[in-house]
Every structure is written in C-alpha cells, then in structure tokens.
Amino acid sequence: MTLLKLGDLVSFTRGLTYKKKDEVDDGGISVLRAMNIDLSNSTLVLDEIKYIDSRIKIKDEKFAKKGDILICTASGSKSHLGKVALIEESLGMAFGGFMAAIRCNSGCLPEFLYLVLTSPRFKSHLNTISDGANINNLKFSQIKDFKLSLPPIENQRDIVNKLKSTTPEIDKLIKISNQISKKYLSLKNINTNNLIEKLQIYETKRLKDVTHLITKGSSPKWQGINYVSEPGITFITSKNIGINKLRLDDIRYVEEKFNTKDRKSKLEKGDVLTNIVGASIGRTAVFNLSEINANINQAVCLIRPNKDLILSEYLSLLLNSGLYLSMIEKGATSMARANLSLAFFSELLIPVPPINEQLCFVYQINKLNSEIEKSHLLHIEKINQYNSLKDSILQRILISD
Numbered sequence: 439m440t441l442l443k444l445g446d447l448v449s450f451t452r453g454l455t456y457k458k459k460d461e462v463d464d465g466g467i468s469v470l471r472a473m474n475i476d477l478s479n480s481t482l483v484l485d486e487i488k489y490i491d492s493r494i495k496i497k498d499e500k501f502a503k504k505g506d507i508l509i510c511t512a513s514g515s516k517s518h519l520g521k522v523a524l525i526e527e528s529l530g531m532a533f534g535g536f537m538a539a540i541r542c543n544s545g546c547l548p549e550f551l552y553l554v555l556t557s558p559r560f561k562s563h564l565n566t567i568s569d570g571a572n573i574n575n576l577k578f579s580q581i582k583d584f585k586l587s588l589p590p591i592e593n594q595r596d597i598v599n600k601l602k603s604t605t606p607e608i609d610k611l612i613k614i615s616n617q618i619s620k621k622y623l624s625l626k627n628i629n630t631n632n633l634i635e636k637l638q639i640y641e642t643k644r645l646k647d648v649t650h651l652i653t654k655g656s657s658p659k660w661q662g663i664n665y666v667s668e669p670g671i672t673f674i675t676s677k678n679i680g681i682n683k684l685r686l687d688d689i690r691y692v693e694e695k696f697n698t699k700d701r702k703s704k705l706e707k708g709d710v711l712t713n714i715v716g717a718s719i720g721r722t723a724v725f726n727l728s729e730i731n732a733n734i735n736q737a738v739c740l741i742r743p744n745k746d747l748i749l750s751e752y753l754s755l756l757l758n759s760g761l762y763l764s765m766i767e768k769g770a771t772s773m774a775r776a777n778l779s780l781a782f783f784s785e786l787l788i789p790v791p792p793i794n795e796q797l798c799f800v801y802q803i804n805k806l807n808s809e810i811e812k813s814h815l816l817h818i819e820k821i822n823q824y825n826s827l828k829d830s831i832l833q834r835i836l837i838s839d
Contacts, residue, residue, distance in 0.1 A: 441585040441586065441587060442585065442586060442587075443582060444582055444583070444585075445582030445583065447542060447543055447588065448542050448543065448551070449541045449543075450538055450539075450540060450578040450582070451499050451500070451538060451539045453500060453511075453532070453533040453534045453536065453538060454496060454532045455535040456490050460494055461489065461491075462489050462490065462491050463489065465492070466489035466490050467489060467492050467494065467531075467532055468487050468489060468529070469487070469488045469489065469490055469533065469534050470482070470487070470502060470531050470532070470533045470534060470537065471533075471534045471537070472511075472512065472536040472537050473486065474487070475510055475537075476523070476616070477517065477518055479609070479612050479613070480521060480522055480523055480524075480556045481524075482524075482525070487531070488534070490532075500532050500533065501528075501532050502529060502531050502533050503525060503541075504525055504527050505525065505548040506525040506539040506540070506548070507522050507523070507524055507525070507539070507541075507548060507552050507555060508522060508523050508525065508537050508538070508539055509539075509540055509576070510537055510576070511536060511538050511575060512535075512536040513574060514574060514716075514717065519574070520555075520560075520561075520564040520576055520581070522540075522552065522555045522556060524549065524552040546594075547594040547595060547598065549594075549595075549598040550595075550597060550598055553597065553598065557829070557832050557833060558829045558833055564576075564581075567580050567581075601831070601832060605828050605831060605832075608827060608831075609828075611820075611824050612824045612825065615821045618817050619814055619817040619818060622810050622813055622814035623814065626810050627760040629803070629807070630755065630759040630761075630803055630807075633802060634759055637791055637795075637799065638789060640791040641789070642789050642790070644784065644785055644786065645741065645785070645786045645787075646783075646784040646785070648747040648788075649741055649742055649744055652739065652741050652780055652784055653740050654714065654734070654736055654737075654738060654740065655733055655735045655738055655740070657736055658692045658693075658696050658735075663692055663696045665690050665691065665692055666691050666693055669691070670691030670692055670693060670694065671691060671693070671694060671696055671732065672689055672730055672732035672733070673689070673690045673691055673692045673696075673733055673734075673735065674734045675690065675734070675737060676716060676718060676735070676738055679711055679712070679721050679723045680723060681722070681723070682724070682754055682758055683723050684723045684727075704731075705727075705730075706742065707727065708724065708725070708743065708745065708750045709725040709741065709742050709750070710722060710723075710725075710740075710743060710750050710753050710754050711734065711739070712778075713737060713738060713739075714737060714738065714739045714778040714779075715777050716737065719766060719767065719777075719778060720757065720762070720766035720778075722753075722754045722757040723754060724751060739778070739780065741753065741783065746793075747790060747793075748788075749796045749797065752797075752799055752800050755799070762788075765786070766778065769782045
C-alpha cells in the first residue's frame with residue numbers, strides 16, 4: 439500500500455490567542471487548552487475550562503468541530519507535545535493557542551487518523567523530533583512529512599470498528615485507574631491542609647521575620663555571560679523545581695565569572711527555592727546539595743530560613759500545600775505570565791510553631807504522603823501496562839490491514 443504524507447491529507451489550524459484581561463470567571467466563551475487533553479488516554483477532559491469575554495470576536499475556524507483532532511503544540515514538558523484528542527461532537531468551544539486542530543480531507547476518516555496519531559509509530563516520530571533538543575513547541579512542518587498507509591474509507595471504518603470492539607474493556611480499566619490515581623493526589627493535599635489547620639493555634643509571622651534572605655536571581659545573558667557545558671557554575675531555573683523535589687536531570691551551567699563574591703543568589707544548603715514566574719508559580723523545593731557552586735535565575739525566589747526559627751522542609755511543605763498555593767496564585771500580578779514580587783513573599787503570613795512541632799509536622803506529612811504515593815504509583819504502573827497492551831493491539835490491527 440502506498441505511503442502518503444500527513445500534510446497531504448489534512449489542514450492544520452492553530453488555536454486562539456488572547457490576553458489575560460480577556461478572561462472572565464464564567465458565562466463567556468469556553469476555551470479548551472492543552473491541559474484539557476489527557477496524556478494517558480488521549481481523550482478530552484472538560485475540567486478547568488477557561489472563559490473569555492463573549493464580546494471578543496473569534497473566527498469560526500478557531501472553534502473545535504466534530505471530527506477535529508486537537509493536538510498539543512506547546513508545553514513545558516516534552517512528553518505532552520503532540521498529545522491528541524478526537525472531538526466526537528461539536529461543543530461550541532474554542533481552542534487555545536497552545537493547541538491546533540488537524541482537519542481531515544474527504545479521503546481520510548478522522549477516527550482512523552486519530553488511531554494513527556495515538557499509535558506507537560507516531561509517538562516514536564515525536565520522540566525523534568524532540569530527542570536531544572530543548573524543544574517546547576511543535577510545528578506542523580515537523581509532522582507534515584510523517585508517512586502513513588491510507589486504505590479506502592470503508593477499510594478505514596472497518597479498522598476503527600475492529601479496535602472499538604477489541605479495546606473497550608481496556609479503556610474502562612484505564613479510566614478507573616486514572617480516577618483512583620487522581621483521588622490519591624487529592625488525598626495528599628487534603629492531609630496536608632488538615633494538618634496545617636491544626637497549626638493555626640500558633641502565632642503567625644511574616645516570612646521576612648523568620649528568614650535571613652529573600653531574593654531572586656538574574657539572567658546571565660543580561661550580564662554578557664553565556665551558558666556553557668560542564669564544568670561551570672550550576673544554574674538552577676524554574677524547570678528544575680518540582681514539588682518538594684529538586685530536578686537535577688536537566689541542569690544548565692554558566693561561566694565561572696558569573697559567580698561574583700557579592701552575588702546574593704549563590705545557593706547554600708537548606709535554601710528554599712520557589713518559582714515566581716509562569717504556569718508552575720509557587721512550586722517549591724529545598725536545595726539540599728552541598729559543595730556545589732550554584733546560582734538561580736530571575737524566575738526563582740531564594741528564601742533562606744533562619745534555622746533557629748523555621749525548618750526548610752517545614753516551609754517547603756507549607757508553601758506547596760493547596761492552601762498556600764491558592765494564596766500565591768491570588769498574589770500573582772495579572773500579566774500575560776503570572777509573576778510574584780519579592781514583597782509578596784516578605785509579607786506572607788505563616789504559622790511558626792516551635793521547632794519540635796515543625797519536625798512533627800514534617801514527619802507526619804512525609805509518612806502519609808509516602809503511603810499514598812506507593813498506592814498512586816501502583817495505579818500509574820497499571821495505567822502504563824493497559825496503555826502498552828492497547829498500543830500493541832492497535833499496532834497489530836494497523837499492520838494487518
């Protein structure tokens with residue numbers, strides 16, 4: 439069977455871009471975002487829908503229509519680039535700028551192409567595109583030459599029906615495991631918030647009154663200093679900060695001359711690092727590395743606790759809780775990219791129990807979270823196994839036909 443290029447079978451329409459000031463709480467035009475595509479099962483999730491002012495004029499092509507395949511074209515995580523969802527009925531919703539709509543011509547069945555775009559072969563193509571590159575945007579030019587076999591429409595329909603009859607039980611199991619997995623994550627937050635409520639009996643203090651330093655870094659490029667390969671000064675950015683965990687798998691380095699003696703953002707063991715710019719605003723981790731020369735960039739806030747008054751681990755758990763993340767989101771400036779000022783952190787009120795009570799809080803949270811995480815990971819593994827089984831069935835069906 440002749441192989442055809444994806445670009446010859448479809449059109450590619452980028453999503454709607456809008457300003458923060460255009461957003462409304464409710465009652466406006468619904469906008470689907472990349473986060474509304476579930477990575478684990480390639481389906482649309484109608485949670486956390488954004489709304490924009492209904493007075494804004496939107497082109498008809500920016501609305502998701504039945505038969506569209508929405509694809510994620512921008513993400514902070516490579517794994518989310520290229521994830522897709524099939525629109526099975528028109529919902530009257532627009533789709534945002536971090537997505538695009540793939541629309542089939544008359545010779546290509548959307549349901550069939552959706553199977554191809556969720557197949558291991560297309561996923562492998564996406565991995566090839568991003569392999570070894572710091573890519574966070576997917577262009578149509580990178581996938582339009584992807585080749586696929588396109589049987590006649592009736593054969594395409596037979597393949598779709600064959601898969602529908604083969605995998606519904608697997609889909610059901612994936613859905614159940616996803617729901618349980620999400621409940622575990624919610625449970626972690628509930629446990630933390632419940633324990634924080636018990637801390638309200640203690641005096642609250644401003645963060646600046648229990649810390650030695652609250653500052654942020656700067657970009658080395660502003661100072662005419664370039665990134666270098668190792669060895670150099672370890673340069674921590676917002677992408678290296680996970681929830682209560684520092685991610686060290688993608689560290690960047692800058693020249694030694696960036697580390698002047700008077701730089702306040704030179705890290706010390708026990709410093710608390712918080713993202714203050716972008717989608718992951720408020721995410722916090724403790725810098726627990728010793729004997730490493732490290733600095734931070736301008737998207738990271740460095741908080742250096744007074745160890746006689748507050749523990750680093752206690753502060754990190756506190757700031758990562760749903761209770762404080764909600765405060766942080768409200769404190770962000772309403773710019774195109776969320777942004778927190780150092781003044782906000784300086785004035786942030788937190789309960790400050792005695793050190794032994796803080797130790798107890800850290801122990802309780804870590805113990806509970808460890809037990810929840812074990813169960814959560816078991817269900818993640820189940821989801822991966824179910825998806826692998828579904829992929830293998832899909833691959834066999836596409837090859838055999």
